[in-house]
Amino acid sequence: MEYKTYGTCSEITVLVESEQIPVVHRRISRHYQTPKLMGMCRTSFLFSIYLIIYVMFLFSGAAVFSVLETPSERAVQARLHGALHKFQHDHPSVSDQALEDLISEVVKASNRGVSASRNASGEPNWSFGQSLFFSSTVVTTIGYGHVTPLSRSGKIFCMLYAMVGIPLTLVLLSALVERLLVPTIWLLQWLNSRLGHLYQPFNIRLLHLFIIVLILIGLFLLVPAAIFASIEPDWDYLDSLYYCFISLTTIGLGDYIPGDSANQPYRPLYKIVTTGYLFLGITFMMLTLSVFYDIPQLNLGLLFTSNDDNNMEKVRLAGAGLGLQYGAGAAYSPNGDDSSHRQVVRVRSRRDDSPSPDETAPIKDFQLP
Template sequence: MTICMRKSNVRLLVLVTFYLLYLVMGALIFSAIEGPQERILVKELQDKRSLFLKQHECLTDEELEKFIAAIVQATNRGISAVRNVTISEPNWSFGQSMFFAGTVILTIGYGRVSPLSEAGKAFCIVYAMIGIPLTLILFSAVVERLMIPTTMFLKFMFRKLGHLYKVFHIQLLHLFIIITLILLFIYLIPAAIFYALEPNWSYFDAFYYCFVSLTTIGLGDYIPGDSPDQQQRPVYKVATTLYLIIGLLMMMLLLAVVYEIPELNIGFHFFMRSDHDEERAHLQPSTHESGLKYSKQIDEDTPATSEYQGVPGFQRTATYQQEAESAEIH
């Protein structure tokens, strides 16, 4: 048992090492790509500042510094200084507030708009403590029901293709179809809509916003409806909130579909319970006349109509086999 436990610990140590190296690699690449752009922007701002002071000799550098600091502080609190700040719609109108509430309980958290008062911060804590678990419960229940038509479609594919292809190949085709539909209706089409509605966004910016939001990264560098000229801003914000909810549901559905394919469930090999399966596999008699093998060693030549037993994360029902055999007969 100790030896088996060491195997999972070694795999975990390798994973931790790779994870740290991945972080370091990401830091180096981001620094190499973004560093020169930052230096160019700093140089441009320094030149503009010097030119502004030359054109307005009555203004001292210290006064300009205080003014810029006030502008930056207001921007960080979600108040734009573009044009007249009194023209833009308040950040805490109903539409804006609903958008903020959605980003809190969906754990996106853009950070562009945040509570200003102590009472607002305290309520945000309580609201998130209740809303985040509630969101997880709701999403889990909805995804469970969405898996019903998804599984029915997989059964249909088994009936039509089960006598021709292996189980794993059919599951991969099913996953590819799901990914294609999500990419089209959750990323590409919404990105085109954002591109049409946002005056300063390119299509890539819009697609980038969709990806960063639906992966709950939420950098906050792009937020829909922040343009001063945005028409029907409250309605736009509410519609965006609904989009985020639907998009995150689809992402959870995609993860559920991936989890149903045992060959893609790589994380299982790093769990402690994987050691027990390996131990049971070693205890199997090697000369057994039925040729029993470890359940995770799937024969590449086995057709999709065979039964896979004991594979973690994969529940193969007798219905699949019966339907595939029936399709073969007809």
């Protein structure tokens, strides 16, 4: 059996060619017309609207950040100029050029992770604990940037290490998410068994997602933020919560790094424990996103795919409690069992359109997922 597909965005033609008999070939053609908006394919039109909204979102974010951060930046610049003026007043023998050169060297060293005043606990940046923390930020794509390789060989090794480590980390995180999906599906099945007679399946799935989000916020944001706020001397609770969010979303701005304060006790152990927290937190973040994107009504990406009929059918089935699935190969049945149902289409090949009554023809079975 051979399938051929032809078409563009506006029209798709599917040709199903029956089993090739030496005498006659029989073809079945079906034409699917996709709806149009403003003279464009519906999915292209919606994607254009989304792209415009996204660019406006970026511009609005830039405007808000500019308004919020400009006064603070000017205040820091004023303090810096005041400190420089005071230094020049107290040390008139130091020329402006010498001071400028010194400041440039201090800034360069600070940008590469070397403290000009005093490193934390006098410990080097490339101890084993710190190096383990750095390697974890590389393979998880967090990349704080507070410490970077200084040597040419270190930079080359960092690129090779990231090329191998990032795919390995994605495989590891995906495997962990698949295992966490097992109790997650159990929770969804339990909610369906208790609330299925009262609420629609879509509402139950929203409740299920809400519970997963609460676990993420509580166990991986609020509680760790309280721990970091108690350990780090210069962090308040908002700083700690900000660090947890920036790290688990792999943004990794690098303005707050745990364990880099002066005289930090048990710094290597602290870095190793933080590394474990980052792996667990990113894993649960991926689990939450997986649960979110598996709800078709919340997945905006379905609006921009070309096969509108299948997408609408998927949304309809999800609303009816059918065809729900989390992860690869993790099928969910609303009745609580693991059995999956498939439809069987029988196609009969004939030598001509009007066969004789005594003529028999083979039957081919095709299973549609």
